[in-house]
Structures are given as C-alpha cells and as structure tokens.
Amino acid sequence: MSEKSSPILLFDSGVGGLTVYDALREVLPGAPVIYAADLAGLPYGEKTEAQVAARVAGLLGRMSERFRPRLVCIACNTASTIALGNVREVLEVPIVGTVPAIKPAAAMTQTGAIGLIGTQATIRQRYVDELEHQFAADKTLLRIAAPEFVGAAEAKLRGEPVDMAVIERVADALRAMPGGDRIDTLVLACTHFPLLADELRLVFGPQVQLVDGAAGIARRIAHLLDGQPMEKTGPNRFIVTGPIDAASGLDAALSSREFSAAAAF
Numbered sequence: 301m302s303e304k305s306s307p308i309l310l311f312d313s314g315v316g317g318l319t320v321y322d323a324l325r326e327v328l329p330g331a332p333v334i335y336a337a338d339l340a341g342l343p344y345g346e347k348t349e350a351q352v353a354a355r356v357a358g359l360l361g362r363m364s365e366r367f368r369p370r371l372v373c374i375a376c377n378t379a380s381t382i383a384l385g386n387v388r389e390v391l392e393v394p395i396v397g398t399v400p401a402i403k404p405a406a407a408m409t410q411t412g413a414i415g416l417i418g419t420q421a422t423i424r425q426r427y428v429d430e431l432e433h434q435f436a437a438d439k440t441l442l443r444i445a446a447p448e449f450v451g452a453a454e455a456k457l458r459g460e461p462v463d464m465a466v467i468e469r470v471a472d473a474l475r476a477m478p479g480g481d482r483i484d485t486l487v488l489a490c491t492h493f494p495l496l497a498d499e500l501r502l503v504f505g506p507q508v509q510l511v512d513g514a515a516g517i518a519r520r521i522a523h524l525l526d527g528q529p530m531e532k533t534g535p536n537r538f539i540v541t542g543p544i545d546a547a548s549g550l551d552a553a554l555s556s557r558e559f560s561a562a563a564a565f
C-alpha cells in the first residue's frame with residue numbers, strides 16, 4: 301500500500317461510528333477509509349472497563365498491523381473514555397478519540413441544565429467526571445444510561461422501525477431527575493445515538509438542542525492530516541469481527557456511504 305492510499309481507520313463496536321464517518325466525509329471527501337465494527341464485541345456499554353480496554357487495544361493493534369492506517373479514530377465514547385490512554389501508549393499512529401461533548405453543551409445551554417445520554421459504561425467513567433468538572437462545574441449535568449438505544453440504532457440502520465416507547469422511557473426518566481424539567485441541551489454521548497436524532501427530537505421537543513462530537517472530531521482529524529497526499533484506490537472498506545451474518549441488512553446504509561459490502565476481519 302502506498303503512503304497516499306494509507307487509510308484512516310475508524311473503529312467502533314458497531315455502526316455508531318458511521319456518524320463520525322458522515323461528518324468526516326464532509327471535510328475530507330477524498331480520504332481512504334476503513335471502518336471496523338467489532339460486532340462480535342457489541343455492546344461495549346455492558347462490559348467491564350478491563351474487558352473493553354483489553355479488547356480495544358488488542359484489536360486496534362492487530363488492525364494497525366494489517367491495514368497500516370495513517371490515523372486511528374476510536375469512534376466510540378465507551379471505548380475512548382476507557383481505553384484512549386492505553387491505546388495511545390501501544391500504537392505509534394496518531395489516535396483521535398470520541399469523548400462526550402460536554403464543553404460545547406455547557407456553552408450552549410441557557411437554562412444551565414444539560415442531559416447526557418450514554419452507555420452504562422460511559423456514564424460512570426472518571427473521564428466524564430473530569431469533563432464535567434472542567435467545563436460544566438456551574439451547570440447541572442444529569443447523566444442517564446440508554447443501552448436500548450444502541451440496539452435501536454443498529455436496527456434502524458438495517459431498515460427496521462424504531463420503537464418510540466424506548467425513547468420515551470429514557471426521556472421520562474431524565475425529566476424526572478431533580479432539575480430534569482429544565483434541560484434544554486442534550487449530549488448524545490454515544491456515537492450510535494445521532495442515528496436516532498429524528499426520534500429524539502420528536503420526543504424531547506424543539507426546545508431541547510442535541511449535541512454530539514462528530515463534527516468536531518472530523519475537524520480534528522482533518523487538521524492532523526492537513527497537507528498529506530491522499531488517494532482512494534476503490535470504495536471504502538467496512539470490516540466486522542465475528543460472523544459476517546451480523547452485518548446483514550446494512551447494504552443500503554453502506555453503499556450510500558461509498559463502502560463496499562461488509563467483509564470479515
């Protein structure tokens with residue numbers, strides 16, 4: 301592989317990182333991309349810190365050897381908030397992580413009440429405590445886990461309907477927390493969740509603005525790769541861990557994003 305065709309490797313447990321890919325395509329349309337979905341490990345949000353850290357570091361090590369990426373983006377909040385430090389220590393390529401967009405949310409809120417929806421593993425991370433302390437110490441940040449959203453987003457991208465009751469349950473639980481009725485800004489702290497933006501807008505209403513990190517991450521990647529020659533030698537590649545059947549139903553979502561059909565890692 302020539303240096304020009306060396307890919308950007310986007311990594312997630314599933315299809316959530318495609319929300320980062322969509323933003324990246326806006327700013328770097330000519331970049332060769334390999335998207336890796338660890339479908340055999342999905343969902344990360346229900347795993348322990350040790351399980352996620354070992355899995356992500358191991359897979360990214362093997363993938364970096366095989367694909368020789370120019371940059372790796374961990375397009376997953378759960379993996380980034382747990383394992384970003386570890387992965388940076390063991391890989392030599394630049395690594396960009398995806399962390400909850402608390403900073404922009406704190407700048408946007410008018411009421412001072414911010415909701416944060418993530419996976420079970422993400423919302424308990426010290427990394428999130430630190431972001432809160434640094435950027436939202438004078439705000440009310442209400443965190444809630446919505447593991448069901450991950451499956452709903454995976455299903456939606458395979459053309460299946462979204463069960464609105466799942467979204468309503470989480471919205472009700474968030475609003476019932478002290479200060480929850482004042483929430484005007486919602487951090488989508490899992491890369492799967494922007495895939496449910498239409499449904500979330502319907503349920504939360506127009507007075508609540510949704511924030512995620514995808515555009516900022518895309519800009520960061522473009523900045524780090526500024527000036528590098530890039531050449532695409534074919535469609536982007538979408539690879540999955542585990543049985544390839546787990547990727548069935550994704551054809552339309554992949555081809556509309558200039559990916560070839562899913563392949564096994």
Ligand code: DGL
Nearest residue numbers: 316343344345377378491
């Ligand atoms: N997409 C992942 C994230 O951003 C989470 C999905 C999972 O639980 O594996 O946190």
